[in-house]
Amino acid sequence: MPVTVKQIAELAGVSRGTVDRALNGRGNVRPEVEKRILEIAEEMGYTPNRAGKALAYQRKNLSFGIIVNAEGNEFFDDVLKGARMAVDEYADFGITLRVACGRGYDVGQQLAQLDEMQAAGVSGIAISPINVPEIEEKINRMIDAGIAVLTVNSDIENTGRLCYVGCNYYQSGVTAAGMLRLMRPSGVRAGIITGSIRMLGHNRRMKGFSDSLKKMPDSLVSDVEESLDERDVAYQAARRMLTAHPEINTLYFAAAGAVGGMQAAIDLGTEGLTVISCDDTDEIRSLMRQGLIHATICQEPFRQGYRAMQILFDAIVNNTPPAEEFCYMDNIIRIRENL
Amino acid sequence: MPVTVKQIAELAGVSRGTVDRALNGRGNVRPEVEKRILEIAEEMGYTPNRAGKALAYQRKNLSFGIIVNAEGNEFFDDVLKGARMAVDEYADFGITLRVACGRGYDVGQQLAQLDEMQAAGVSGIAISPINVPEIEEKINRMIDAGIAVLTVNSDIENTGRLCYVGCNYYQSGVTAAGMLRLMRPSGVRAGIITGSIRMLGHNRRMKGFSDSLKKMPDSLVSDVEESLDERDVAYQAARRMLTAHPEINTLYFAAAGAVGGMQAAIDLGTEGLTVISCDDTDEIRSLMRQGLIHATICQEPFRQGYRAMQILFDAIVNNTPPAEEFCYMDNIIRIRENL
DNA sequence: CTGAAAGCGCTTACAG
DNA sequence: CTGAAAGCGCTTACAG
Numbered sequence: 001m002p003v004t005v006k007q008i009a010e011l012a013g014v015s016r017g018t019v020d021r022a023l024n025g026r027g028n029v030r031p032e033v034e035k036r037i038l039e040i041a042e043e044m045g046y047t048p049n050r051a052g053k054a055l056a057y058q059r060k061n062l063s064f065g066i067i068v069n070a071e072g073n074e075f076f077d078d079v080l081k082g083a084r085m086a087v088d089e090y091a092d093f094g095i096t097l098r099v100a101c102g103r104g105y106d107v108g109q110q111l112a113q114l115d116e117m118q119a120a121g122v123s124g125i126a127i128s129p130i131n132v133p134e135i136e137e138k139i140n141r142m143i144d145a146g147i148a149v150l151t152v153n154s155d156i157e158n159t160g161r162l163c164y165v166g167c168n169y170y171q172s173g174v175t176a177a178g179m180l181r182l183m184r185p186s187g188v189r190a191g192i193i194t195g196s197i198r199m200l201g202h203n204r205r206m207k208g209f210s211d212s213l214k215k216m217p218d219s220l221v222s223d224v225e226e227s228l229d230e231r232d233v234a235y236q237a238a239r240r241m242l243t244a245h246p247e248i249n250t251l252y253f254a255a256a257g258a259v260g261g262m263q264a265a266i267d268l269g270t271e272g273l274t275v276i277s278c279d280d281t282d283e284i285r286s287l288m289r290q291g292l293i294h295a296t297i298c299q300e301p302f303r304q305g306y307r308a309m310q311i312l313f314d315a316i317v318n319n320t321p322p323a324e325e326f327c328y329m330d331n332i333i334r335i336r337e338n339l
Numbered sequence: 340m341p342v343t344v345k346q347i348a349e350l351a352g353v354s355r356g357t358v359d360r361a362l363n364g365r366g367n368v369r370p371e372v373e374k375r376i377l378e379i380a381e382e383m384g385y386t387p388n389r390a391g392k393a394l395a396y397q398r399k400n401l402s403f404g405i406i407v408n409a410e411g412n413e414f415f416d417d418v419l420k421g422a423r424m425a426v427d428e429y430a431d432f433g434i435t436l437r438v439a440c441g442r443g444y445d446v447g448q449q450l451a452q453l454d455e456m457q458a459a460g461v462s463g464i465a466i467s468p469i470n471v472p473e474i475e476e477k478i479n480r481m482i483d484a485g486i487a488v489l490t491v492n493s494d495i496e497n498t499g500r501l502c503y504v505g506c507n508y509y510q511s512g513v514t515a516a517g518m519l520r521l522m523r524p525s526g527v528r529a530g531i532i533t534g535s536i537r538m539l540g541h542n543r544r545m546k547g548f549s550d551s552l553k554k555m556p557d558s559l560v561s562d563v564e565e566s567l568d569e570r571d572v573a574y575q576a577a578r579r580m581l582t583a584h585p586e587i588n589t590l591y592f593a594a595a596g597a598v599g600g601m602q603a604a605i606d607l608g609t610e611g612l613t614v615i616s617c618d619d620t621d622e623i624r625s626l627m628r629q630g631l632i633h634a635t636i637c638q639e640p641f642r643q644g645y646r647a648m649q650i651l652f653d654a655i656v657n658n659t660p661p662a663e664e665f666c667y668m669d670n671i672i673r674i675r676e677n678l
Numbered sequence: 679c680t681g682a683a684a685g686c687g688c689t690t691a692c693a694g
Numbered sequence: 695c696t697g698a699a700a701g702c703g704c705t706t707a708c709a710g
Contacts, residue, residue: 679710680709680710681708681709681710682708682709682710683706683707683708683709684705684706684707684708685704685705685706685707686703686704686705687702688701688702689700689701689702690699690700690701691699691700691701692697692698692699692700693696693697693698693699694695694696694697694698
């Protein structure tokens, strides 16, 4: 039989209200009384009943926010779905979710979104931040104001954010190279199409990839180009790279841009070309079914959104901050057969 | 603002008790009153508040059961962990979990475990059933007695079980062959070590594997042996097979038995041998780190247990039977780099 | 067939 | 600094 506030109150000879104040550090309890209550709770192994808590929370009207820099982006749609699913499960606490979608790394826009969230009175925010000092400062000011903030999918330094939830980028690149180790154990001449060299995560992926490639016999990275996550840019970049480097026998798409890049490869001939990409959007799945992309390394976008909200909930409602500063998703290998 | 029983009661001009009876089909409500209540609820988009429900359920002392035929088995330990995690999340409903572990496919033992569960008054059971008529009948009698039953990890036919939760065995075999397609695109001579040819799942895996192999140029299954999930049997089987078939260049472990089987391969020489296994126990991970097993296809054991309890909960507490008869896990590819 | 009341566990506004 | 009481939403034993 689980222990309740009522039982602790009886044992301590005080009212349930006092037990609540002591247990939750709300103050206004005589120190020696507080101490005794905490001891009794500890001894009896008290854990709050979630349902009781939920019902009482109904009147608080809490809300969480999520800010992702990606409008009409299939990947972030999944992150949002995960976040919605989690918050739906907290519906009995009367918690709601505010969503803000940005586009094109517009710092002013993201600052405004943070302001709106604060004005709306959210208790916690998950954000995929643009990595610039203005955002850093803004995040720190919101934390000072008592709002719980964590980063999702991309991280930002010098802030008091609770934790980072997202891809283990370095290991993602290592895993991509691992597939190559099995498929093309030597003589790799890799061309990399990254998103932006200003994106920390993309660089970590490339580092993991090239560190691993160095351990394979006679293998090296021939060239790197940026796609800026734009289809046309990716097309031109891949075309330029494949033309300038006819020795390239392997393409690694370390970010979005696989669709445009693959079109260039198709135009120039894909014979003997091994291709690894990231994520599994519909277009990537289609290229895999055609046998043009051989493997893709995914990062559980749904679970990123889900976990982010779970961590905010634990921090805010259960007063339990995350155990780890980095909450990494699994790097999931998909090939045609397990799409 | 979500709709509550109280609001429906006011609109319908009846008491909350009557609304509860109508909404949950408990009978004792005048048909026209019931109809009106259901209409109002429908129209207002009523969904029961989980916390309210949980608190009221505290007094019911429900319990669920799980029966897995595997004592001291690392794989099933994960299934159990998942089940415990899910039931912990239902603690606020006062629900508890009963666990029964069997060993060695003992039908009498499993029948006794089912009896115990029923005597203990569980509301639902997840079972990894031994596939024999006695168990079929027993399961059907328990369902007749009002207990919700579902199968986990292995299935059984001719029963009224709610659904099956577990590996998509056929696709697991297809995925194993898919890795071969990338690593050794032609000339495969495969030796298969299965668990038991009496296990439906193992056979489905082999079927998926060999169907896929047939589509690869100059590739075929050279031989099949059973391990009966025993290390020594697996060792002898692999040794016999590799000796009799020196042309074998690929080993596929379609069940447990990889550890014993790999020892035979090591003793006879692993040069040029490609090895695919199932699951990722500690011993398999160790063989992968040594580069002896190249890829393993996993089936999310933790999630199997978790989902099984979730489905029981939905069926029993929310009166919502599972949407699908087959709840398949993802087939997760692991290589050394993403262990 | 129906309603009023109590209770599940936690929190809070109010009174003292 | 503390307690008594009400309330969150749902269910049920009891009375009629």
